[in-house]
Amino acid sequence: MFDFVGKFFKGRPDKKQQIAAANQRATALKQKAAKQSRGIGFDAGLIDNLEKDHEQLVEIFGKIWKDGFEAGNFEVLTTSLSEFKTLFQSHLLKENVKFYAYLEQSMRQDPHSLSVVREFRRDMNDIANAVISFCRKYERPEYTKVAKESFKKEYQGIGQALVRRVQLEERDLYSLYAPS
Structure with a gap:
């Protein structure tokens, strides 16, 4: 039932x-x-890696001038520009994906510091666009007199911007990268 x-x-x-x-x-x-x-994790070896990139970039940039342009060896110049551009792009990826993303993530509670870091990032992106354009423009085997003159002027401008940026990063910016 x-x-x-x-x-x-x-x-x-x-x-x-x-x-x-x-x-x-x-x-x-x-x-x-x-x-x-968790987002982007802290990488204890990142700053050393980025500084080694800087050393290599400076070395290749010097080779572009000395062994390429000054020596009149435009094959070396072209090859070195290509090598420089590849390493530079790789360096930028590391900075953007690991360094800046981590800093922005760790500083999200501090609007002023976050704003400063974002400004550094925008500045680097502007420099990066100029550097990549320069490399693409001169990655060619033939140089006219006009091209040589413009190369010399642009090379010096790019070099000054890169030196200023590397010094700024290594002196001021990299010290902000710490475990949260």
Whole structure:
């Protein structure tokens, strides 16, 4: 007569199983949220890596002038420009993806510092556009007298901007990179 009551309780899921499943879902959601909130992690070797890039970039930039332009060896100049551009782009990726993203993430609670870091980043992007344009413009095997004169002038301007930027980064900006 009261079989329907027994059948009702037998057909219901076990409370312990429901609670265990809910706890598993909650744990998985917490882990997912923790991973998402971590963002970019601190890389203890990043600053050394970026400074080594600077050394290599300065060396190649000097080679463009000395072994390429001054020596009148435009094949070396072209090859060195290509090598410089490739390393420069790789360096920019590291800075943008690891360095600036980490700084912006760590400084999100300090609007003034965040604004300063973003301004540094915009400045670097402007310099980067000029450097890449310069490299593309002169990655060619033939140079006219006019091209040589404009190369000399632009090379000096790019060199001054890069020296100023590297000094600024290594002296002021890299000191902000620390574990949060």
